[in-house]
Amino acid sequence: MYNLSKTLFERAQRVIPGGVNSPVRAFKGVGGTPIFMKSAKGAYLYDVDGNTYIDYINSWGPMILGHAYEPVVKKIQEYATYSTSFGAPTELETKIAELIVHMVPNIDQVRMVNSGTEACMSALRVARGFTGRNKFIKFEGNYHGHADAFLVSAGSGVATLDIQSVPGVTQSVAADTLTAPYNNLPAVEKLVAEFPDQIAAIIVEPVAGNMGCILPQPGFLEGLRAVCDANNILLIFDEVMTGFRLARGGAQELFNIKADLVTFGKIIGAGMPVGAFAGRREIMQHVAPVGKIYQAGTLSGNPIAMIAGYTLLQTLDENPDIYRQLAEKGAYLSGGIQSALSAAGIVHQVNNLGSMLSVHFAEYPIINFDAASGANNELFKNFFHAMLERGIYLPPSAFESWFISNALTIEDMDKTIATVKEVIAVIK
Numbered sequence: 001m002y003n004l005s006k007t008l009f010e011r012a013q014r015v016i017p018g019g020v021n022s023p024v025r026a027f028k029g030v031g032g033t034p035i036f037m038k039s040a041k042g043a044y045l046y047d048v049d050g051n052t053y054i055d056y057i058n059s060w061g062p063m064i065l066g067h068a069y070e071p072v073v074k075k076i077q078e079y080a081t082y083s084t085s086f087g088a089p090t091e092l093e094t095k096i097a098e099l100i101v102h103m104v105p106n107i108d109q110v111r112m113v114n115s116g117t118e119a120c121m122s123a124l125r126v127a128r129g130f131t132g133r134n135k136f137i138k139f140e141g142n143y144h145g146h147a148d149a150f151l152v153s154a155g156s157g158v159a160t161l162d163i164q165s166v167p168g169v170t171q172s173v174a175a176d177t178l179t180a181p182y183n184n185l186p187a188v189e190k191l192v193a194e195f196p197d198q199i200a201a202i203i204v205e206p207v208a209g210n211m212g213c214i215l216p217q218p219g220f221l222e223g224l225r226a227v228c229d230a231n232n233i234l235l236i237f238d239e240v241m242t243g244f245r246l247a248r249g250g251a252q253e254l255f256n257i258k259a260d261l262v263t264f265g266k267i268i269g270a271g272m273p274v275g276a277f278a279g280r281r282e283i284m285q286h287v288a289p290v291g292k293i294y295q296a297g298t299l300s301g302n303p304i305a306m307i308a309g310y311t312l313l314q315t316l317d318e319n320p321d322i323y324r325q326l327a328e329k330g331a332y333l334s335g336g337i338q339s340a341l342s343a344a345g346i347v348h349q350v351n352n353l354g355s356m357l358s359v360h361f362a363e364y365p366i367i368n369f370d371a372a373s374g375a376n377n378e379l380f381k382n383f384f385h386a387m388l389e390r391g392i393y394l395p396p397s398a399f400e401s402w403f404i405s406n407a408l409t410i411e412d413m414d415k416t417i418a419t420v421k422e423v424i425a426v427i428k
């Protein structure tokens with residue numbers, strides 16, 4: 001079934017560490033051989049061995065309208081003929097910045113980078129440069145990319161591989177990273193009291209997607225805003241996953257909470273390597289070349305990436321009903337999975353908001369990293385493989401969110417729910 005994938009994985013491991021260019025892809029969290037992909041269209045993935053899957057990763061978020069979305073593909077083809085990079089400004093960069101400023105509340109300016117990592121790393125530098133403070137607070141199990149400062153109690157692959165402290169991240173860097181449990185406002189208030197006038201920023205995934213999908217409890221994000229206001233701390237929303245996914249204007253719009261800086265990735269590039277950070281003019285004016293907070297990139301604002309992102313964002317902007325449709329699909333799928341697991345007597349929690357969801361095998365609510373870690377993640381492994389063998393491609397780790405694309409049909413979801421019912425007998 002996976003013969004060619006196995007051969008390719010063996011070959012890859014000789015020349016690529018672990019055979020992959022990003023750790024979670026290696027299936028370390030669930031065991032087995034990663035599946036090598038050949039192509040994808042809409043809601044389906046096609047692997048090198050000829051197997052077809054319904055995709056619940058969607059490139060970890062970018063493919064919100066499904067794979068190989070035709071208007072994006074056509075524009076990429078057209079723009080590739082003009083040159084793949086100029087290293088000089090283009091009108092397109094202004095057009096996408098204008099569109100983002102129009103779609104996202106509370107931002108005046110946006111700087112394009114090449115990944116979510118760069119976006120978060122740069123936003124933190126801006127927060128530090130703007131406030132003149134060094135420390136910042138992040139939450140256990142949140143992931144903000146692999147810049148040194150963020151690799152403390154990080155989610156995603158760091159959690160999947162259970163790396164307690166990352167070699168190469170110096171103690172002096174890690175000392176400025178303060179951590180608190182997600183959804184725990186008193187813990188944040190305690191840190192703020194402990195380090196007066198030293199904390200530049202609080203960075204948070206407004207809906208966490210790197211320890212499964214975990215929703216903010218009522219009052220949590222509002223509380224962070226209030227703590228920041230009272231202590232001149234900048235609030236950074238890491239919207240790499242939630243941006244343009246949970247709403248046209250991301251979590252800021254959905255929860256009606258203003259962040260001081262916002263980071264983006266994934267959807268903003270429609271699958272091309274793009275990220276961005278954005279904020280009010282008074283803050284962004286400190287970024288070079290206007291201000292002294294240096295930040296740069298040879299390929300930043302790359303024309304192929306920009307036209308791909310611009311085309312996708314324009315579609316989302318012009319068709320806000322997509323968000324209602326995605327939320328309906330998310331609720332339908334979550335409800336179906338919940339009923340199937342309940343009927344079989346399997347303890348579980350399905351967390352869902354809009355087009356993000358995750359399944360945890362636990363009897364208590366999953367509201368933070370400790371809760372996600374304490375779930376029956378052995379059972380998740382069996383669940384994952386049983387689903388995969390039947391053509392349902394889930395994230396290969398209990399510490400990752402599932403992402404739905406709008407290409408997904410009711411029939412696809414019914415098939416998925418029926419498959420859950422079928423695999424229960426195998427995994428019990």
Ligand code: PMP
Nearest residue numbers: 115116117143144145240241265
């Ligand atoms: N922030 C969040 C919330 C993410 O989920 C990710 C990646 N999954 C990142 C930052 C880093 O983005 P990238 O992998 O593009 O560097």
